[in-house]
Amino acid sequence: MHANKQDRRDVDEALALYVHWPFCLSRCPYCDFNAHVRETIDQTRWRDALLKELSYWAGETPNRTLTSIFFGGGTPSLMDPATTGAVIENAAKHWAFDDDIExxxxxxxxxxxxxxFVDLRATGVNRVSIGVQTLDNDALAFLGREHTHEQALNTIKLAEKTFPRYSFDLIYARPGHTVDGWASELRGALALVGDHLSLYQLMIEKGTPFFADERSGVFDLPDEDSAAALFDITQDICDQQGIPAYEISNHARPNSECRHNITYWEGGDYIGVGPGAHGRVTLDDTVYATEQIPGPVNWLDAVETSGHATRQRSPVDAETRVEELFMMGLRLTKGITRKVFWERTGMELEDALEPRRLRPLLAANYLVLDNQGLRTTVEGRLKLNAILAALLT
Ligand SMILES: C[S@@+](CC[C@H](N)C(=O)[O-])C[C@H]1O[C@@H](n2cnc3c(N)ncnc32)[C@H](O)[C@@H]1O
Ligand code: SF4
Structure with missing residues (x-):
């Protein structure tokens, strides 16, 4: 049975907040995030600007309850903890905080x-996500990371002591990565894991140094079959260890999923503050896609002169909204549930799916549609892009 109109409104009131810190100590050769290296950063100027833009978005979204805040980057651990604290403190003045805010x-x-870490914990941060990438010193050097195996271990141990929850990221399917090599690396890392783990296959992004290196044959990535075998062993090992995938690249112990990212994957409302931050926010029953100016200098100028640096705020039409819900929701192991789909659209899943497109995907055992909703099978999960193309275009 579905929730009524009042329940849909309650869901609309939940809001997540993303804050982007665009600076890093150095630029990693695989990364295409909005990240910049600067000799010095005027922390006070940046703090004031983040608070200004926060206040602008708070004015647009009154009477909401914040369910999560996520400081992403770049490298937000380079923020002055006083800046992190000021953002959290101001957010608490602007909105109600959910009892379980993450x-x-x-x-x-x-x-x-x-x-x-201790100062960050005191500001109210209750979860850290650590970019370990690998615990192998040679691989860390290949990935151009600033830290060593030992520093990663120490940081994980300190996170465990300091925060109620922590997660770390690893990158696999690196050049020359064998199933046996990755399996033993992953088993070693699982001994350190808390309630959450993100496991990404190395992606070669256009415009990065790795893009040029791969093109000119400096290294070769595992081929498609090897990458699939690496993905399969990852699922097997994590399932055995009680930390199964709840999303293509994200694993959690029961009830320890990243609440903030679930908001993205389930099509919930979030606002984005800081250079290049994106948002999806329902205002007067219309969902808007928002984006802030990406360049740090231009962002700062715009916020200081206009109070915010929004470069896009456009309504998302019904067809695009449905497509987005499938694109994001099918990343989750549980898929897109009937309940969430109805809350977002007021429609049944069948109303939005074309039988002639859906039927072959169900028959091929790539998708399942049942009382719970629509989801991929294990076979379908690695073919998600092709499945979405077949389902939606
Ligand atoms: C916003 S990024 C970086 C956060 C933080 N600055 C760091 O480097 O640890 C979040 C995660 O995306 C992953 N990532 C970034 N670029 C990637 C790529 N090209 N391929 C696979 N994973 C990537 C890394 O695991 C990284 O920790
Ligand atoms: S991977 Fe992290 S540290 Fe490296 S450039 Fe990207 S955001 Fe910065």
Whole structure:
């Protein structure tokens, strides 16, 4: 049975907040995030600007309840903890906080950043997501990381002592990665894991140094079959260890999923503050896609002169909204549930799916549609892009 109109309104009131910190100590050769290296950063100027833009978005979204805050980057562990604290404190003045609010900060595992953990915890951060990437020193050097195996271990141990929850990221399917090599690396890392783990296959992004290196044959990535075998062994090992995938690249112990990212994957409302931050927010029954100016200098100028640096705020039409819900929701192991789909659209899943497109995907055992909703099978999960193309275009 479905929730009524009043329940849909309650769901609309939940809001997540993303805050982007666009600076890093150095640029990793695989990364295409909005990240910049600067000799010095005027922390006070940046703090004031973030608070200004926060206040602008708060004015647009009154009477909402914040369910999560996520400081992402770049490297937000390079923020002055006083800046993190000021953002959280101001957010609490602007909106109600859900009792279980999740406040995550992405941290790189250098000793400088770990030294801030106690101060960050005192600001209200209750979860850290650490960019370990690998525990192998040679692989860390290949990935151009600033930290060593030992620093990663120390940072994880300190996170465990300091925060109620922590997660870390690993990158696999690196050049020359064998199933046996990755399996033993993953088993070693699982001994350190808390309630959550993100496992990404190395992606070669256009415009990065790795893009040029791969093209000119400096290294070769595992081929499609090897990448699939690496993905399969990852699922097997994590399932055995009680930390199954709840999303293509994200694993959690029961009830320990990242609440903030679930908001994205389930098509919930979030606002984005800081350079290049994106948002999806329902205002007067219309969902808007928002984006802030990406360049740090231009963002700062715009916020200082206009109070915010919004470069896009456009209504999302009904067809695009449905497509987005499938694109994001099918990343989740549980898929897109009937309940969530109805809450977002007021429609049954069948109303939005074309039988002639759906039927072959169900028959091929790539998708399942049942009382719970629509989801991929294990076979379908690795073919998600092709499935979405077949389902939606
Ligand atoms: C916002 S990024 C970086 C956060 C933090 N600055 C760091 O480097 O640890 C979040 C995660 O995306 C993953 N990532 C970034 N670029 C990637 C790529 N090209 N391929 C696979 N994973 C990537 C990394 O695991 C990284 O920790
Ligand atoms: S991977 Fe992290 S530390 Fe490296 S450039 Fe990207 S955001 Fe910065």
């Amino acid at each position: 406040i995550t900060l992405e941290a790189n595992p250098t000793s400088v950043e770990a030294a801030k």
